Amino acid sequence: MKVILLEDVKSLGKKGQLVDVSDGYARNFILAKKLGLEATSKNMNDLKLQKAHEDKLAAERLAEAKAFAEDLKKVEVTLSIKTGEGGKLFGSISSKEIAQAAKEQLNLDIDKKKLVLPNPIKAVGTTLVPIKLHPQVTGELKVVVREA
Template sequence: MKVVLLQDVAGHGKKGDVVNVSDGYARNVLIAKKWGLEATPKNLNDLKLRTKNEAKLAAEHLAAAREMAEAMKSWKVETAIKTGENGKVFGSVSSREIADEVKKQYDQDLDKKKIILEEPIRSLGMHEIKVKLHPQVTAILRVHVGEA
């Protein structure tokens, strides 16, 4: 029986593949567990439309990420940190604080998990931080840390 896989199945194929399996395996495992659908003309057409729509959405997400990366080139995020005598810094600036400042200053939602910091910022001045907006798009965000 031919089956359209709805998710990756080890030993048989990836999501969206049309595979030929035994009737019993198809009915008792793949279809019963909602891992696949019988490969009828309607289901094949639905799969074709779904993959076309997913490709369109992926292209839109990529375009939006590239557009945001281009906008980020002109951004300069200002944040402050407590300092003591002689400019000694207390605490640090984390990715969550940077995401909050981007929201305040530029009205853009930026997930803190997309901000790549090897370690929190513990010094004053200008810092360039990588932001992974999309698997194919990485932007540089300039963050200026001043005294509070």
């Protein structure tokens, strides 16, 4: 019996996949636990429409992320911090502080977890901080650190 999976089933397949299983397994496990549907022509058509809708939404999210990445190139965030001799900072600037400054100065909601900052900023100057907006899109935010 051909079955369309509604959820990931271990050792069988992923959600939305068409698999061929024995009639008893389909009736007693897959259909009984609502893990899949019988692959009728109506269900197959519904699956195609659902996949088309998901692809459209994914394309829209990708376009939004690309547009946001372009907008980020035009703006910068300025942070002031106390410094010692030679321009060394007392402390450092983390992704949390950058996200807060972006919210206050530019009114941008950027998740601090999306900021790709391997090490906190420990020097005065300009730094380009990558932001993971989408699995395929990475934007850059210009962060300017000044002496207080």
